[in-house]
Amino acid sequence: MARSLSRTLWWALTAVLAAGCAVVGPNYRRPVTEAPPAWKTRVDPQHWKPAAPRDGEPHAAWWEVFNDPALSALEQQALDANQDIRQAMARVEQARAAARVSRAELVPTLDLNPSYDKFKRSSSAFGGSGSFEGEIFTVPFDLTYEVDVWGRVRRSFEAARAEAAARLAAHRFVLLTVTADIARYYFLLRQLDAEAHILLRTLELRQTALQLAQERAAGGIVSELDVARAKTELSTAETELLDVRRRRAEAENALAVLCGRNAPVFSVAMSPLALETPPPAIPPGLPSELLERRPDVAEAERELAAANAQIGVAQAAFFPVLRLTGSTGFVSGELDSIFDGSSEVWSVAPSLSLPIFVGGRHAANLVAARAVYDGAFAAYRQRVLVAFADVENALANLQWLGQQAQAQAQVVEAARRAAALSDGRYRQGLVNYLEPVDAERQRLHAERGAVQTLSNRLISTVLLIKALGGAWN
Secondary structure, three states: OHHHHHHHHHHHHHHHHHHOOOOOOOOOOOOOOOOOOOOOOOOOOOOOOOOOOOOOOOOOOHHHHHOOHHHHHHHHHHHHHOHHHHHHHHHHHHHHHHHHHHHHOOOOEEEEOOEEEEEEEEHHHHOOOOEEEEEEEEEEEEEEEEEOOOOHHHHHHHHHHHHHHHHHHHHHHHHHHHHHHHHHHHHHHHHHHHHHHHHHHHHHHHHHHHHHHHHHHHOOOOOHHHHHHHHHHHHHHHHHHHHHHHHHHHHHHHHHHHOOOOHHHOOOOOOOOOOOOOOOOOOOOOOHHHHHHOHHHHHHHHHHHHHHHHHHHHHHOOOOEEEEEEEEEEEEOOHHHOOOHHHEEEEEEEEEEOOOOOOOHHHHHHHHHHHHHHHHHHHHHHHHHHHHHHHHHHHHHHHHHHHHHHHHHHHHHHHHHHHHHHHHHHHOOOOOOHHHHHHHHHHHHHHHHHHHHHHHHHHHHHHHHHHOOOOOO
16 A cells, blocks of 8 residues: 555655646736825925835834823723624634635645445346345545646635735724724714813803893893893703713714624713813824835735736636546455455546637636736725825824914913903993803804814824824834
8 A cells, every 4th residue: 555655645746846837827016106205294304115015013002192091991992892893803714714725725635435335236247147245345545636737726825815915904904993983983072071061161151141131130230131142042052062962972872882882881981171182293204104004005905916816817727727636545345354455456547628618718707807907906006095195184184283273272262351351341231241142152162162173183193193004103
């Protein structure tokens, strides 16, 4: 058996060596993308180089740049229980398993199929009379292998491996998107808490104003019109507070889903956004190589590599397919002598399959494979363009929002002073109720605008981090 098995393995080894003769199809080269000379929004020098995805490098917990323990806790809950992340990871495992299946075609398949046959035959088929009985014990080892002369199997494995890498990049993109959404909803929640806090103070002031108007109307100092106006402003503030609380409930429920929790049992403690808390500072230089960490760009690049390998698979279909079938083992009519040398059998049966006429199928598949590659190339270039645009948008938002915050701070200061002066003038009877109401309305609008601007700056920072594929540090 050892001698015959060695012959079979020798044939397999010969086939493996022959498989390295040629690999049809284009070898993949990562496309070079044209980068702009600098960010439009930032004036400091930039350093650029061609894109080469590095999304496989370790990613830090980018949300730590905000130095907010509550945000970090929510992010950790999402990492542990978010269902979108789990689905993406399941797709990664599925793609990896498919790649392992494809890789298995690179090696021979060896099967053991023992069998036992007890039979009775008629001798009349051989010109005799009567019948005879017998037994056959078979212990065969069957080897099958497709000799990858043209690289079809290797190109298939190359495509499957690239697809698995693309699914891993897609998982990282889901991870980045979920964590960014957590931060966005968290800062929106804090913004709404701050607006609710402002509105609660406004309600107190307007309740006091209503009491004052009622007292002055009872004393004949003002008319009932001032009382009606005071009630209107109080009801307006209550309505605005209810709307803020409704929006907060929606944001909190969205956070519950992102954290993998049931909304009815999930809550986030109120924590008004303080105007004294600035967003994290952006470093003076943001080189374009930071974009290499963007997982969506890496996903598109790996999809392009898989499409390139499929062209080779389609081209290999035009060439003959060489298969090797080998068998060795033992066949005996008696169980006690089945492993004797006289029971040994073996065979080697290579076969060649050459496509003659397939109705243009292979040519059509090749055209389709090349079209898929062209589409994947365009998708990759589009992802790169969108990546640069995302960063530029985030930088522009941060720049203009920073200037807006400075102007808004002056508006808040002036509106507060105007509201205090108008209230004093009204209490002294120098003006009617319209002036303090209008001044108070402007103060409320200015303070809520300042909170919203700060929240937008924080959210724009989150979007910049997402656009860069992670924190700049």
